[in-house]
Amino acid sequence: MTDLTAGSPTVDQIRDDYTEMARRKRVYGGILLILFVAMMAAGFRTADDRNAGSFIDGWHRVLDYPAEVLSEAWEKIAEMPAHLVTFFPALVETLNIAAASTLIGAIVGTFLALMSTRGMAYWPSLIPVFRRISDVFRAVPEIVIALVLIFILGGGPVPAMIAIAIHTAGALGKLFSEVNENASLKPVEGLHSVGANWSQRMYLGVIPQVGPNYVSYALLRFEINIRASAILGFVGAGGLGYELRNAMSWGQGRYDEAAAIFVLLFVTIVIVDQISGYLRDRLTHGTEKGARA
């Protein structure tokens, strides 16, 4: 234990020590804050210098473009419903890209997650390999794969789907394996003792435990993938993004179409966010109750 021979410190000493400590902490905090502000300021100035137009010149023009688009859309408000109908197939394509890639990504991600969890892996010695695979899948931005695949496969929804599915598989693989680590291995052992093979053990022993969490993560991913598939459309992969780029590069005269696409995208994202938020809420709370009971 500590050396007590020096006698108990007086109240004054304690107070001095405390104020000393508090002051040091404040100084450190202050230095960190100054450093942080300096970094932000320097970063902002660098970004401003390397940008085509500067912030000072541009900030009051931020609303010009939306205003232009909106005013033209307002003039042609009568055509709006027709445009919404015209671009509805593109919206369906964007949603399909997101849904299919989420499904495929979730299936591959489940496989990756099972393969990289101790106690569940089919080849336990390959666990680090599968972990690295999902790390690399996760690190690749969708646009990289999409652009390369567009060069080979030509434009269209398939390159986007593959690109998003790969990234989704990596991201979900990591999240799923975290869920797996919390799952109980006892059902797996029980099934093993009655002679179940690996796929039966996984399907009957693990998936029912982790299912709700998997679905909840997959829904979250679906929200993200809708945005991603809209963005990939912008570089030539079909769907709403592609239509948006066409309408925009046309410029004035087709802004009403651009506005219709904005509206479709915005409404879709908000609706899907709301539904999936509600479902996820129910799923996670449901499991908590189930696990307690």
Added chain:
Amino acid sequence: MSTFATDLTIDDLKTEVDRMFSRKRLVNFGLPALVLVYLSYVFFAFDVSGLAGRANWENGKTLIADSYSYKTHVTRDNRNGEVSVAIEGERKGSYPDGQAPDWVALGETTVVDLEDGHIVRFGPETVEYDIPGYGTVRATPTRAAGVQAELPTDKVPDWINMSKNRMAITTDAGRLTVTRNRSEVFRYFTGWELFWFTLDSPYYGKSFPELAGLAAQGEAGAILNDFWTNKMWRHQDVAWAIFETILMAFLGTLGAGMVALPLAFLATRNFNPLKTVRFATRRVFDFVRGVDALIWTVVLARAFGPGPLTGALAILVTDTGTFGKIFSEALENVDQKQIEGVQSTGANAPQRYRFGVIPQVTPVLLSQLLYFLESNTRSATVIGAITGGGIGLLLTQAIITQKDWEEVAYYIVLIILMVMLMDWFSGWLRRRLIQGETGPRRRTAQTGKAG
């Protein structure tokens, strides 16, 4: 769980269990069947079967071959007889006049050794190609009569492509094309040529120990400068581009955090009694989040032009909505007791927030900020590809040229490394800053964007 009645007969129990099983079976087979049905619908909706026809596998082959190998062009201009040697046929990779690699012997008759007995001779009039196991092909380009070729056999093999004005021979050793205006040999090598130094640098072709020796003699600065200003691989531009991408993520994420924190207070039930303000703030968050980063990028690019600032602002605006939502949820969950405790010592309002509220939410705030910093590095790459800034721009440019696939491969590797590094860094910082963090399971917090 539900309780079971104890007075059920065996039959009742059996029917009950049977019903349960059949329902389970329905779900167990129905769900995969649904997924299958949906995927086959997508298969037809996306016309996957027609894709095989549209796909250009030749492009894929060049892409893969080019990403790990390069070719050196030896070109003879048939109009004036000049022979030039250039890596990838680019000016930046040209050998100076009168110089050539050791497998090319310049002279009246230029001899190009493609190894394994394949030898091409550019004579004053005739081009000869010795192909082991086949014989010598002679081709004479003339102004008047196009390319006159003599083959050792009557039948033209399928690796030789002949027409009146053009002859092309593709072998394992290389490729020879002869047209009226020029004769050209490609020789393929594995690797990324000129990655360190271009041909005009005195350090080209020197081994690492030699370079280390020169560096020790005080040429380190010159060596680094030649590497840094390499015209072929543009290391300087690439480094700047990566820095710009990280800068976009950094400015966007932290800026969004700084904007969202005060606004988040307005959106909470326990700090803001005004219902209308609360409602309005929440709708602003929803709106900003719902208008996708894509649309913000497009709108902001109109005002600020392409560049890292636009990307940073697009991330900032989108994430303000997300952070506002997460932060206000965290703030609604704070423990009132600590605030009361601070208040009881006579603290005024700012002090109550500073010492009673902020310490409680800091872990959530920091961990979310760091998660988004990593995820936004990826977004910044994508946004850069749209607005034109950072490594995303370089990548799209390299892909658009459709021939610099080795550069594309290089950028992809760099992007993956950059994202993994940021992932590692943000994880490390999170563990350092937030002791006792229970692992990444916090991500469950309804972020609306993660991974």
